[in-house]
Amino acid sequence: MQRLTDTAQIILDYLRDGQFRSGQMIGDHLATSRTSVWKHIDNLRANGYVIECKRACGYQLQHPFDPLTTDAILCHLAQWPHVQQLSLTPFVAINSTNDYLKSQGTAARVIQVCVAEQQLKARGRFNRHWHSPFGQNIYFSMAIQLAVPMAELSGLSLVISLAVVNALSDYGLDGEVLGIKWPNDIIFQGKKLAGILIELSGEAHATTDVVIGIGINANMDDAPLDTPWSSLQQVFGVPIQRAQLVASLIRNVYQALLTFQRSGFQPFKNAWQQHHCLQGQLIQLSIPQGRISGICKGIDNQGNIRIEGSDGIIESYGVGEASMHKDVNETGN
Numbered sequence: 317m318q319r320l321t322d323t324a325q326i327i328l329d330y331l332r333d334g335q336f337r338s339g340q341m342i343g344d345h346l347a348t349s350r351t352s353v354w355k356h357i358d359n360l361r362a363n364g365y366v367i368e369c370k371r372a373c374g375y376q377l378q379h380p381f382d383p384l385t386t387d388a389i390l391c392h393l394a395q396w397p398h399v400q401q402l403s404l405t406p407f408v409a410i411n412s413t414n415d416y417l418k419s420q421g422t423a424a425r426v427i428q429v430c431v432a433e434q435q436l437k438a439r440g441r442f443n444r445h446w447h448s449p450f451g452q453n454i455y456f457s458m459a460i461q462l463a464v465p466m467a468e469l470s471g472l473s474l475v476i477s478l479a480v481v482n483a484l485s486d487y488g489l490d491g492e493v494l495g496i497k498w499p500n501d502i503i504f505q506g507k508k509l510a511g512i513l514i515e516l517s518g519e520a521h522a523t524t525d526v527v528i529g530i531g532i533n534a535n536m537d538d539a540p541l542d543t544p545w546s547s548l549q550q551v552f553g554v555p556i557q558r559a560q561l562v563a564s565l566i567r568n569v570y571q572a573l574l575t576f577q578r579s580g581f582q583p584f585k586n587a588w589q590q591h592h593c594l595q596g597q598l599i600q601l602s603i604p605q606g607r608i609s610g611i612c613k614g615i616d617n618q619g620n621i622r623i624e625g626s627d628g629i630i631e632s633y634g635v636g637e638a639s640m641h642k643d644v645n646e647t648g649n
């Protein structure tokens with residue numbers, strides 16, 4: 317796992333716009349020598365940043381982007397009332413932001429957030445691989461102790477998908493264009509834009525340790541994926557400011573958790589159903605025992621999916637992978 321030193325983060329901030337900055341100018345700002353600046357630049361290069369050096373011009377970041385540094389994220393949270401509770405850990409590279417927070421444990425009233433520029437062993441639902449190239453997307457995890465027993469958390473993953481939609485709306489995306497595929501895939505025009513992996517631990521106690529992992533395809537414009545995917549850069553037509561969106565995720569996910577802790581899934585149900593892209597469709601649900609086919613009749617009060625079989629009986633399911641029925645996709649019906 318690699319973390320940048322504070323000084324390296326500041327230098328990266330100077331170079332983020334892709335303009336040349338002289339070693340002298342950076343050194344003056346940091347009250348350090350040009351040799352020391354050069355050593356930090358070397359450290360950044362060892363961490364994967366491609367930095368050019370030109371005589372009389374200085375240093376230039378070859379692929380300008382907004383690095384997910386602590387300062388870049390916190391500057392969007394200055395007015396947020398919970399900022400003192402936030403413990404934010406950015407990594408250049410890590411196996412998985414979820415695994416990192418799971419290894420740290422939780423503490424009461426502390427909001428732990430981890431982001432990374434790249435994940436080396438990222439996990440999706442059903443233990444699938446999550447494509448996590450360097451510097452392009454958002455790999456975000458939040459760990460928190462919830463005052464809710466594990467048995468009552470069935471609606472949580474749906475609640476988080478709505479929080480992601482709200483975070484994207486705050487960022488400027490028209491929330492109406494976003495769909496959610498049960499339980500929590502974020503969909504744009506039939507393609508996956510973001511995924512959520514929630515991991516729980518705790519005994520049968522009143523509190524549960526929750527790690528919420530969110531992967532958003534942000535500025536990715538090419539990927540070796542065999543399932544249809546989209547990215548925010550494709551949606552907006554320009555690269556997005558990841559740090560601003562991360563701040564929006566922190567606010568929206570935490571707010572959703574507070575409401576869920578107080579009032580359960582009920583306050584989210586209607587808004588969630590408005591985004592559900594499988595509503596009323598002929599679908600298939602893969603569960604450990606096999607496949608269920610039927611018409612999707614929305615969700616129940618716990619967030620389970622309701623499916624009406626050919627016999628007209630509606631059953632609820634709490635786990636599984638839902639998809640449009642193959643015939644429906646092929647015929648467009």
Ligand code: BTN
Pocket residue numbers: 411412413414415435437438439440441442444446454455456457501510511512513529530531532
């Ligand atoms: C899915 O399968 O749709 C869920 C994908 C979740 C990916 C995120 S990226 C941040 C966090 N770290 C991980 O290893 N996975 C989640």
